[in-house]
Amino acid sequence: xxxxxxxxxxxxxxxxxxxxxxxxxxxxxxxxxxxxxxxxxxxxxxxxxxxxxxxxxxxxxxxxxxxxxxxxxxxxxxxxxxxxxxxxxxxxxxxxxxxxxxxxxxxxxxxxxxxxxxxxxxxxxxxxxxxxxxxxxxxxxxxxxxxxxxxxxxxxxxxxxxxxxxxxxxxxxxxxxxxxxxxxxxxxxxxxxxxxxxxxxxxxxxxxxxxxxxxxxxxxxxxxxxxxxxxxxxxxxxxxxxxxxxxxxxxxxxxxxxxxxxxxxxxxxxx
Numbered sequence: 001x002x003x004x005x006x007x008x009x010x011x012x013x014x015x016x017x018x019x020x021x022x023x024x025x026x027x028x029x030x031x032x033x034x035x036x037x038x039x040x041x042x043x044x045x046x047x048x049x050x051x052x053x054x055x056x057x058x059x060x061x062x063x064x065x066x067x068x069x070x071x072x073x074x075x076x077x078x079x080x081x082x083x084x085x086x087x088x089x090x091x092x093x094x095x096x097x098x099x100x101x102x103x104x105x106x107x108x109x110x111x112x113x114x115x116x117x118x119x120x121x122x123x124x125x126x127x128x129x130x131x132x133x134x135x136x137x138x139x140x141x142x143x144x145x146x147x148x149x150x151x152x153x154x155x156x157x158x159x160x161x162x163x164x165x166x167x168x169x170x171x172x173x174x175x176x177x178x179x180x181x182x183x184x185x186x187x188x189x190x191x192x193x194x195x196x197x198x199x200x201x202x203x204x205x206x207x208x209x210x211x212x213x214x215x216x217x218x219x220x221x222x223x224x225x226x227x228x229x230x231x232x233x234x235x236x237x238x239x240x241x242x243x244x245x246x247x248x249x250x251x252x253x254x255x256x257x258x259x260x261x262x263x264x265x266x267x268x269x270x271x
Contacts, residue, residue, distance in 0.1 A: 013079035013250055016072075031072065035098075035121050038065035042118075066102040069118075073099060085252035085267050094120045144234035151230045159223060163190040166216055170209060178205045194220040 018024045038061075044050045045058045073095045077083040086092045098121055101114040167187030174180040179202050180189070189202045193216050204210050249264035263270055 009079055010250075012075065016076055016079055017250075031121075034065060034068060035118050038062070038069075039118050041065065062102060066099050069095070069099050080252055081250060081269060082252045082267050089252060089266075091121075141235070144231055144237075147234040147237070148227075148230045152227055155226055155230070159194070162216075162219065163187055163194055166190045166194075166212065169212060170204065173206060173209045173212065174204050178209070179203075190216060193217060194223065196220050196224075 014021060015023045015027050019028050041058055041061045045055070045062070051058065076092075076095065077086060080086045087096070097114075098118045164187055167190040168183050170189065171180050171183045171186040174186075180186045185202070192199050192202075193213055196217065204213050249267065249269050252264060252267045252269065
């Protein structure tokens with residue numbers, strides 16, 4: 001069976017997933033405006049004074065937007081050859097989360113407040129406005145973060161070890177009489193101090209305790225640069241990748257392929 005779409009389904013796919021044609025661009029821009037309007041409605045409904053005056057109208061608008069996005073989500077699944085693949089993709093999950101809260105609000109009052117997740121759908125603006133360089137930049141950043149994962153895990157383990165050891169030492173040095181009533185509370189103080197947040201709700205009193213706090217503060221300033229350096233090194237390594245195309249896969253709807261790609265890197269459908 002051919003991977004290509006034909007007939008009305010192919011034309012609908014072009015309108016929904018592509019923005020190279022006037023119809024596709026108009027569809028995407030209309031969708032973005034609807035997303036912004038729906039989020040504004042949700043935020044207005046959270047204001048008690050506005051809700052008291054226009055509650056029924058806002059709820060009707062909310063249901064209207066939800067029905068609209070439900071139809072759009074169903075059409076996206078219909079116009080790709082592999083609906084399940086699109087459903088579990090990043091944009092597919094965001095599209096689903098954009099409509100679920102309203103339906104859940106029938107069972108769980110207040111669940112509609114989570115509709116602000118629709119703002120994530122504005123990520124499509126990169127494709128709509130043909131900002132290919134931003135697609136490339138986002139792909140580069142994602143690759144760098146994935147490559148840095150193991151190193152950052154080791155770094156975080158080291159940080160956890162430091163705060164546990166320093167927290168235990170501070171508990172022994174300061175003791176309950178100075179507010180360090182337990183090791184977990186002392187670890188909380190160590191985290192706040194290491195990250196240079198400094199709430200001030202707990203502070204050492206003894207000379208030795210203050211000396212240890214100074215060492216931890218100085219360590220915190222040095223630690224801040226570590227994850228930045230790790231990610232920067234990975235960014236430099238992957239920054240030589242070629243430009244990215246905004247073409248959407250007809251099989252799973254994935255965008256941001258390499259400019260010279262012939263097949264989708266996820267499902268293998270011919271582009």
